[in-house]
Amino acid sequence: MTLSLTLAPSCSWIYTHTHRYTHTCSRSSHTPTHRTGACAALKILFLSAANRAAKNGESLAPILAALREHRGVAEVQIEGNGALWNLSLDDAGRQLVGTESGIPLILAGMKLHTTSAEVQEQAMGVVILLKSQFATECIHICINICVCTMTVELNF
Numbered sequence: 315m316t317l318s319l320t321l322a323p324s325c326s327w328i329y330t331h332t333h334r335y336t337h338t339c340s341r342s343s344h345t346p347t348h349r350t351g352a353c354a355a356l357k358i359l360f361l362s363a364a365n366r367a368a369k370n371g372e373s374l375a376p377i378l379a380a381l382r383e384h385r386g387v388a389e390v391q392i393e394g395n396g397a398l399w400n401l402s403l404d405d406a407g408r409q410l411v412g413t414e415s416g417i418p419l420i421l422a423g424m425k426l427h428t429t430s431a432e433v434q435e436q437a438m439g440v441v442i443l444l445k446s447q448f449a450t451e452c453i454h455i456c457i458n459i460c461v462c463t464m465t466v467e468l469n470f
Contacts, residue, residue, distance in 0.1 A: 346384045346389065346390050349379075349383070349384055349387075349394070350393050352376060352380065353377055353380055353394040354393040354396070356376075356377060356397040357393060357397040357400050360400035360401045360407075361400055366401055366403065366404055366407050367406070374401065374411070377398060378414065378419055380394045381395070381420075381423060385419075385422055385426055386426055388427050391423040391433045391436070392436050393436075394423075395420060395423065395433065395436035395439070395440055396436045398416055398440045399439040402444060403443065405447075411440065416444075417444065420440055420441065424438075
């Protein structure tokens with residue numbers, strides 16, 4: 315049995331509620347728990363190419379706001395970078411993440427959570443996908459992370 319998270323009528327309520335929730339969560343008064351839940355929902359929705367194509371521009375701002383405002387919360391970094399990773403599965407998403415301040419936010423989270431394997435894994439997933447279009451920035455991320463006592467090995 316396969317679960318498809320497209321914008322089909324049976325699943326459209328997921329997007330509707332997640333979309334409303336993420337835009338509400340862009341206010342700084344929301345807790346890291348709210349942001350973590352919103353990013354986790356978007357991470358799942360962005361597994362579908364149809365969802366990435368339909369809503370990537372609208373959903374990026376709340377993800378970046380969550381990463382920016384809750385840099386010190388590992389759970390937010392894990393789910394936020396996971397959402398960026400899935401959003402970056404196609405060229406349009408990679409371009410969007412790379413040009414909308416995504417790279418510096420990924421780096422900031424990685425620097426703060428050098429001991430969290432999950433943060434590093436999710437963040438490096440995004441970096442690996444972005445490397446083809448943003449090689450210089452991705453190389454700087456790897457250098458900075460290595461300076462932070464973590465060894466990262468990539469094939470560029």
